[in-house]
Amino acid sequence: MxxxxxxxxxxxxxxxxxxxxxxxxxxxxxxxxxxxxxxxxxxxxxxxxxxxxxxxxxxxxxxxxxxxxxxxxxxxxxxxxxxxxxxxxxxxxxxxxxxGPESAAGLMRLNYVTVGVDRDLATVADRVQKYEAKTGEVPTILVTEGDELLGQLPGQVLGMSDGDAVDLRDHVTSIPTVAYDTDDAEVATVFRENPESSIAVLDDDKSIMGIIYAEDLLRVINEQAGETLYEFTGVREEESILDGPFSKVRYRYKWLIINLGTAFLAAGMVGFFEDTIAAFTLLAVYMPVVAGMGGNAGTQSMAVTVRGLALEQISLSTGSRAIRNEIIAGAANGFITGVLVAVIASVFNKSPLLGLVLGVSMVLNLVIAGFFGTLIPLVLERVGKDPATSATIFITTATDVLGFFIFLGLAQSVL
Amino acid sequence: MxxxxxxxxxxxxxxxxxxxxxxxxxxxxxxxxxxxxxxxxxxxxxxxxxxxxxxxxxxxxxxxxxxxxxxxxxxxxxxxxxxxxxxxxxxxxxxxxxxGPESAAGLMRLNYVTVGVDRDLATVADRVQKYEAKTGEVPTILVTEGDELLGQLPGQVLGMSDGDAVDLRDHVTSIPTVAYDTDDAEVATVFRENPESSIAVLDDDKSIMGIIYAEDLLRVINEQAGETLYEFTGVREEESILDGPFSKVRYRYKWLIINLGTAFLAAGMVGFFEDTIAAFTLLAVYMPVVAGMGGNAGTQSMAVTVRGLALEQISLSTGSRAIRNEIIAGAANGFITGVLVAVIASVFNKSPLLGLVLGVSMVLNLVIAGFFGTLIPLVLERVGKDPATSATIFITTATDVLGFFIFLGLAQSVL
Structure with missing residues (x-):
């Protein structure tokens, strides 16, 4: 830049x-x-x-x-x-x-002229010139038949020499349409499926209200750069690195308090096993390993699911294959990291039994991570919540609380 | 969809x-x-x-x-x-x-004709028609003066009636240019700063090689949907929700092993205070609270910094004000959540001293989170690493290891 x-x-x-x-x-x-x-x-x-x-x-x-x-x-x-x-x-x-600025109507421009498909090129050219003379802007040419929008006429067609013989119908390129109250994320989806240069915005009665160009959307999409990471970490969309400290506190403290609540759930589960920890303090040392790995694996599954939802490659009703795959992958990754942890604990703390407990806990917690990491975003999307924002809370609560339960519970019954 | x-x-x-x-x-x-x-x-x-x-x-x-x-x-x-x-x-x-598919040349199309600025409209129209007859596509019209690209001519200009008297110079709209080997993220930045409909791609000798439309970039940007969250969670860019379990394992296990290493650093710090925990098991119960809150606050600072870097609003050399603001915000959020935790611990565990230790640890750990959460992405960007991918590892290591050190160290000296 x-x-x-x-x-x-x-x-x-x-x-x-x-x-x-x-x-x-x-x-x-x-x-x-x-x-x-x-x-x-x-x-x-x-x-x-x-x-x-x-x-x-x-x-x-x-x-x-x-x-x-x-x-x-x-x-x-x-x-x-x-x-x-x-x-x-x-x-x-x-x-x-x-x-609203985040609707199709908020994105659209008004620099277009409409012409009936039966007009000749001279009429079209005349309308374009009048528009240009009045506004100083070159308009997009939209072609209609009766009340229906047929599409866009590339301006270059106006240069055809045998003007009178040209049938506009032969040169119109069809363009997709959206209702004026479509939100900008949906408009972006329409562009993704129809890589054309423009979209027409229609009123309730299907009349043309304006036109959106791909470049209007680029600005929006660029403003959304990093937004998923914002949602994921609970930062309000409006916050910028250029803001002062008081806005920053205002934008974030609520999320931190919500997380405090979930941290207390995890703490409560640990509290349940206080006697076991008192008898075997080494468990406290390995607690961060089990919980941390579950959280990491769960957010990985979530990231992949959230992207799949954004690209509309998956939904709750078609998600069973994806959930199964994530569980299998979780078990395999749990096995890889579980063996590592088990070996380290066995050698370093000379306790193969602790190693076994750690290894098994790792496999189970990464299966839990894969299951909830995939299911929760799918459910949230289905009930109309933003999967990127709310999913983390539920997923890390699941991996923390259930992870501690498995690890400390196994330890209690074995050690 | x-x-x-x-x-x-x-x-x-x-x-x-x-x-x-x-x-x-x-x-x-x-x-x-x-x-x-x-x-x-x-x-x-x-x-x-x-x-x-x-x-x-x-x-x-x-x-x-x-x-x-x-x-x-x-x-x-x-x-x-x-x-x-x-x-x-x-x-x-x-x-x-x-x-390369991720370069300007990989994005560009070739449907353009070039005309000298001194040509009359009839010549331009003729060239457009010949191109169309040959390829079936309507070309974009680029206007040059000598070896220099002046810009684009809206096709609508071809419809002007007094064709011979038109000076192309009066109707050219300037368009930005990029070198053919510019990467696609940089091309997106050029579009963001110049909301025009197209960018010309130039060869080393400044000759025109092709043209990129905003809609070509939309496809790229849409493919990148959720990519930051991928980088953040260490999932490989190629992975999709539609992949099978074996690809998933391959795409993720390395990141999990790296995280295992950092989890062991945190575990090592806890191990250092094993005797303190043995004497006062309640500390193990509150460990997840201190570490979790530090991690959350750190990733919030990181998300804001990474977005600021993506939008090029900040760099290491101009970052001192942002770091100061994040530290102040961290202290304030630490105070808010610290008071909550302190009150709960004082009331619930009837230990005001534990409450005080927790409250102070919270403030200090959120200051650490703000400092490292901002500094680390800025440094990584400066040394040419991707700030979103690598920053989490360093930030959560800092908040875990230093958070445990502060919390357990304070507890050791006070309780």
Whole structure:
């Protein structure tokens, strides 16, 4: 990346007067930097700008970008800013502001013209030129037949010499459509299955509302970079490395308290075996090994399952083969690591019996890890919860609590 | 997603004769399903096809897709398959096969024409039509001046009525360029900073080699869905939920063995305090709480740092403010959870001193978590390692080993 952009973001993040730092950038950089900033910083930057600065910034943006910016400011400022825009930008931005930013309508642009399939090329060219003259933008050409959208006409077709003889039908490329309230993750799925350059957004009555280009989605997807890891570790989506310590505490403390609850469940299970540990303290030494390995193996199974869900390669109803495979893999990996641990404990602590208990516990805990690591995300997805966020809690609780139960319980009955 | 596509993928994954299942699909579905499959399954599917089937499949694909498919088969089969293609597809696919699939050249398409900026619209239209007649594809129009690429000409411009008077210079939109060996992650960054619809790929001598559209990158980015979580949990990139148990073991056992090593470090630290635990078994009960919370807080800091690195908002040299913020946040979150733990231990175990030890350990371990959780990914990135993969090992080792040291050490000196 351009080092200047990185520096600019950090300067704005750490400055008490971000608007002044922002103003020092060139107009082109302002646009780039703004949309690279995390949302919390966009908001504080806009709050720090005076109306004049805000105006200077938005008047150079595309209508969909204007809507993204003004969606973050208070109602009154938004109204003032819209009033001062030219009519074309104002109307479009006002229309787009009605929709949630994470819906298809929030992603779409309005730079298209529609033509009936029976029109000749001269009419199409005329409509394109009028649009361009009015807005300064080159529109996408959508072709309809009656009320139905047939697809997109590549602009290059306008250059065909025998203009009158051209049947638009022969040159239309079909494009997929989505309803305006489709969420952006679903829009991404449509693009993945139909690697076309654009998607049309339709209203409830199937009329065309706008168009989404692959590049509009790239911005969204890039903003989601690392989001799964965020969900996995319980960090709120909005948090950025550029945030201050108080936001960080606010974004995370709840998750830590939930985890504290699950840690107490594990502690409770250990407490159940306090007498056994008192008699054989070495068990406390090996506790972190059994629990840690179960947790690691469980999150591996979970990672693979969550990705399979994201790519829609699996669901709860088709998941039995995957669960079986994970259990077999867990048993095999448990055997590999269990033998290692057993040998080390036997040699190092001169207790083959402890080695045996450790080895068996390892196999059983990694089977548990494979089972819950696969099943829990599948169940969560089925009941409409985010599998990446909530699954870890349940999986590590299962591997900790059941892992300690197996290890300490086996030890109690054998040693 | 289309349920039929999900089912088709799973049928192919679990069938002993995937090629027969694949052949049962319609030609359009074959193309969709193939590119949705994980790479390991693409390879086994292609290996199961006979030459005839392979031919039927590739002859309907675009040249860049042909290259993606034939890049996965043995040299001899590839040569046979190429020979049987039409000349246009063969030449292009052969050219594209020379480049790594994860480079700019591996992503690019070849459907463009170049025109000098001094040409008139009629010449441009003529070139477009000749290209279309020859290949059946509508080309992108790139405009050059001498050896320099000026940008892209929207096809719609060809519809302007006063063709001869049009100066191409007035209608060119500039597009970013990348070198042919740029890796795909870097190409994604260029798109993020320049939300245009395409990027030109240049050779060493700055001549145009091809063009990348945002939608080409969407496919790559979608394939990377959940990859960070993979790296984080030590699962190999190739693994899919559709794989069998033996691949799963092969993909994961090494990471589990590495983790076993770090678990033994933690166990060693506990072993150091065996006498203290023997005297006061309750410490073993609270060990999972201290270690677990440190691990959770550390991975939270790490997730935020890794995302900041991916979005290029931070680097080691600019990281001191972020590290300070994470330490402050760690202390605050440690205080919140530490007070909770201290109260519970004081009330439940009637030992305010144990509560105090736990509370202080919690604050210190979450400060350690914030410090290492931020510093380690920054250092790994600087020395050229993947921060998401390797960081966890170091961070949980730090929070486990130092967490046990603080907790058991404090307990030894106080209780």
């Amino acid at each position: 351009d080092a200047a952009l990185e520096t600019a973001q950090q300067t704005i993040a750490s400055s008490p007067t971000p608007a002044a730092e922002f103003d020092a950038l060139s107009p082109g950089q302002r646009r780039q930097v703004f949309f690279l900033l995390p949302e919390s910083l966009r908001e504080s930057l806009l709050a720090d700008m005076d109306d004049e600065q805000l105006q200077r910034f938005v008047r150079r943006l595309d209508p969909d970008e204007v809507a993204d910016v003004l969606g973050l400011v208070a109602d009154e400022r938004r109204a003032t800013a819209l009033e001062r825009l030219d009519a074309n930008r104002r109307e479009k931005a006002e229309f787009l502001l009605d929709f | 289309d349920a039929a596509l999900e089912t088709a993928q799973q049928t192919i994954a679990s069938s002993p004769t995937p090629a027969a299942e694949f052949d049962a699909l319609s030609p359009g579905q074959r193309r969709q399903v193939f590119f949705l499959l994980p790479e390991s399954l693409r390879e086994s599917l292609l290996a199961d096809m006979d030459d005839e089937q392979l031919q039927r499949f590739v002859r309907r694909l675009d040249p860049d897709e042909v290259a993606d498919v034939l890049g996965l088969v043995a040299d001899e089969r590839r040569a046979t398959a190429l020979e049987r293609l039409d000349a246009n597809r063969r030449e292009k696919a052969e050219f594209l096969l020379d480049f």
